[in-house]
Amino acid sequence: MRRARLRACAVLLALLAAWGPAQAATLLSAASQASAERTEVELRFDAPVQWRWFRLDGPERVVIDVSGAAQGGAQGAAAGIVERLRFGALEDGLRIVLDLEAAPESVSLAAGEPHAITVRLSAPPQSAVASAPPAVLAAPEAQPAPRPTAPVMTAVARPVVVVIDPGHGGKDSGAVGPSGLMEKNVALSIGRELKRLLEAQAGFRVRLTRDSDTFVPLRDRIRIAREAGADLFVSIHADAFDDRRAHGSSVYVLSNRGASSEHARLLARRENEADLVGGIEIQDRDETLAAVLLDISQNAALEASVDIASRVLQGMGGLGRLHKSTVQRAGFVVLKSPDVPSILVETAFISNPREERQLGSARHRQRIAAALASGIEDYFHQYRPARLVEVPAGAPQEYTVRAGDTLSTIAERFGVGLDALRTANALRGDVIRVGQTLRLPITTAAR
Ligand SMILES: [Zn+2]
Incomplete structure (x- = not known):
């Protein structure tokens, strides 16, 4: 559709402009305050700013890149779960790193008034900052003195956080089978079942991007995964093709360099249209934009994605015939989260009458969920996420x-x-x- 395309281009240009040579802004202050439940850091600037952020672990960090900004003379004061604030110049802006004492339960960032970014970190489950005094602004001198000896670190296993994303929803029904079965309902059912199976395993914490028949924009799905600090994002779909004979499952990871097949390209295009169906025009099929938005840390996430995807594919292979026996690559918007390993599973072809019947059966959907769960568990059994903790001297x-x-x-x-x-x-x-x-x-x- 020509009009949709024009609108998409306009949005694209607007987004690119936001990352172009932005007007200069200077950081005025970076203040932290903490209560037992949460820590807030307020970053104030003298002009409007564009920013993006991501989380890293081992050690835990929150990284905020502010386009076109400079540090000025402002220094950060740490408090609560935030151990230290660090600043570094980027080619076109300022990178602010919050070094955290422990993994927070959640992280959220919001624009404040007039030109501020507010970072909210809620305390970790077993509060590592129980002794933090309420609402105290720490003066720079109050920062902890350097430790006399190099800290000794040991790795401690932490729960695996999986965000399951049932594709489509609400007014976006996704693909519809020959006898009317809707992709959105199949995806939700498999997603819920997968959640139940993973939660039955020790050490898994699972969240759904939607747990009802609602429309969730693609960008929000990514945001949910990042804010949950997900170790894995799994998007669940059912494929469709003009030729009703097409059948089998496929597992995809993100590609920035084009799709692995014509079908993958068309599929990515269809799945990415979800936001247009919902009337929201954010589109980033454009590779240039993707490159701007992505961080180099994606390389590591992509490697993990491919590994998990092949294990899931193996699990799915036990169920029936695969559509493609290797991990496929395509430019899906929901997979464009720079720091979260992400996979997209096309469970079967809803356009194939036989597979539509199977997808309509609760037993079969459970089998699909079990195959996905086994691939995911297999991966995290080998690569258990850990965080480094300091062992007190003389432990x-x-x-x-x-x-x-x-x-x-x-x-x-x-x-x-x-x-x-x-x-x-x-x-x-x-x-x-x-x-x-x-x-x-x-x-x-x-x-
Ligand atoms: Zn879909």
């Missing part, structure tokens, strides 16, 4: 068992593997007794 290398302890709570508390703990103490099972002394196999590395 105990031994621990005396107290009432209420179990081997796994001890392992978790000291960030050691359960197997390593068993081996270090020549334990056969998990039976320990109160008063028993356990050796802690803490492996340490200087930062």
